[in-house]
Amino acid sequence: MISSILPTYNRAPLSFVKGEGSWLTEASGRRYLDLGAGIAVNALGHANPALVAALTAQANALWHVSNLYTIPQQQELADRLVEATFADTVFFTNSGTEACELAVKMARKHFNDTGRPQRTGIITFEGSFHGRSSAGIAAAGSEKMTKGFSPLLAGFIHVPFGDHDALRDAAARHDVGAILIEPVQGEGGIRPVPDQCLKGLRDLCDEHGLLLIFDEVQCGMGRTGKLFAHEWSGITPDIMMVAKGIGGGFPLGAVLATAMAADAMTAGTHGSTYGGNPLACAVGNAVMGIIATDAFLAEVNRKAGLFRQGLEALVAAYPDIFEAVRGSGLMLGLKCRAANTDVVKAGLAAGVLTVPAADNVVRILPPLNIPDEDIVTGLALLDKAAASMAPA
Numbered sequence: 001m002i003s004s005i006l007p008t009y010n011r012a013p014l015s016f017v018k019g020e021g022s023w024l025t026e027a028s029g030r031r032y033l034d035l036g037a038g039i040a041v042n043a044l045g046h047a048n049p050a051l052v053a054a055l056t057a058q059a060n061a062l063w064h065v066s067n068l069y070t071i072p073q074q075q076e077l078a079d080r081l082v083e084a085t086f087a088d089t090v091f092f093t094n095s096g097t098e099a100c101e102l103a104v105k106m107a108r109k110h111f112n113d114t115g116r117p118q119r120t121g122i123i124t125f126e127g128s129f130h131g132r133s134s135a136g137i138a139a140a141g142s143e144k145m146t147k148g149f150s151p152l153l154a155g156f157i158h159v160p161f162g163d164h165d166a167l168r169d170a171a172a173r174h175d176v177g178a179i180l181i182e183p184v185q186g187e188g189g190i191r192p193v194p195d196q197c198l199k200g201l202r203d204l205c206d207e208h209g210l211l212l213i214f215d216e217v218q219c220g221m222g223r224t225g226k227l228f229a230h231e232w233s234g235i236t237p238d239i240m241m242v243a244k245g246i247g248g249g250f251p252l253g254a255v256l257a258t259a260m261a262a263d264a265m266t267a268g269t270h271g272s273t274y275g276g277n278p279l280a281c282a283v284g285n286a287v288m289g290i291i292a293t294d295a296f297l298a299e300v301n302r303k304a305g306l307f308r309q310g311l312e313a314l315v316a317a318y319p320d321i322f323e324a325v326r327g328s329g330l331m332l333g334l335k336c337r338a339a340n341t342d343v344v345k346a347g348l349a350a351g352v353l354t355v356p357a358a359d360n361v362v363r364i365l366p367p368l369n370i371p372d373e374d375i376v377t378g379l380a381l382l383d384k385a386a387a388s389m390a391p392a
């Protein structure tokens with residue numbers, strides 16, 4: 001008999017009743033160190049007092065009015081994002097998937113309205129993840145996500161990760177309008193795109209008149225130690241998808257764009273009932289106020305150095321279980337020799353939450369403000385987990 005919850009997830013038999021900072025507690029009282037942060041969502045930890053205050057103040061004032069009216073919290077958050085990035089304009093969504101939908105629509109409308117309607121093609125990369133909607137799964141293209149869901153949204157050209165020749169050939173096609181890429185692949189196994197490759201993508205887009213779209217849903221919002229991951233490369237996209245960390249645990253996403261890329265998105269061309277609602281934007285403003293500061297990002301980089309050093313030592317200590325550390329900032333991956341799902345399970349038994357990814361990787365995505373002592377504890381718990389797997 002089917003369960004009352006559609007069984008699309010393989011869930012761990014754990015259920016939490018309380019969160020505080022980097023810790024989660026079960027009803028039994030057992031505590032777990034959360035190095036997954038709700039898949040890079042709880043960027044400022046659980047029950048962060050500043051976010052709780054912002055949410056409850058807004059909850060007591062006004063929840064929802066719809067986008068038929070001006071929403072000051074939304075305007076403020078858009079102004080902050082525009083001020084802090086390449087973007088001239090922002091549309092708010094409730095999730096990363098919805099941001100993907102708009103990014104695809106925006107690119108196609110741009111070419112349609114500027115006399116190049118054949119440029120509907122969007123180049124994407126093997127191993128990518130852009131959400132589970134029809135556009136998202138067609139964009140990623142992996143059989144695991146698309147099988148049985150035909151007909152798929154047309155127009156995505158899938159290029160192997162790191163295959164420069166295939167990329168150059170695809171970019172030269174007359175039916176291509178955009179390149180969509182995660183600066184650091186998350187679900188694909190914490191695979192950073194080297195800075196010189198992001199620069200090369202920008203050059204390729206400029207050469208062929210293509211729009212460059214970054215999916216920073218997982219790698220953005222301070223995760224890599226810059227506000228957005230692409231900032232390390234010195235280049236900027238034309239369109240960017242944001243979600244996960246921007247709401248710090250409250251559902252919120254956004255599409256950021258230059259005026260040029262967004263030029264065709266006029267009144268009536270897109271919408272969302274809940275997108276940019278007062279509750280989400282009140283929290284988003286609080287998150288931005290904390291993360292988008294040099295001092296906070298400097299701390300992320302310092303903590304990332306500490307964590308990475310400890311993980312390198314872990315890999316050296318357990319060469320039969322781990323192969324390498326990869327990633328950027330506090331978006332870290334342990335490439336495993338043992339099955340990554342076994343490592344995650346051993347972690348649960350030891351009292352530490354991690355997240356599996358493709359390519360046999362275990363993701364370490366802690367809150368960005370994880371205290372140093374929790375990093376030390378986390379490394380000790382991961383060591384305990386590895387020791388429990390090591391042959392006696």
Ligand SMILES: *Cc1c(COP(=O)(O)O)cnc(C)c1O
Nearest residue numbers: 095096097129130131186217218
């Ligand atoms: C999580 C994720 C998405 C989808 O976001 P949802 O909020 O789950 O819809 C899209 N792109 C990337 C890179 C992600 O990590």
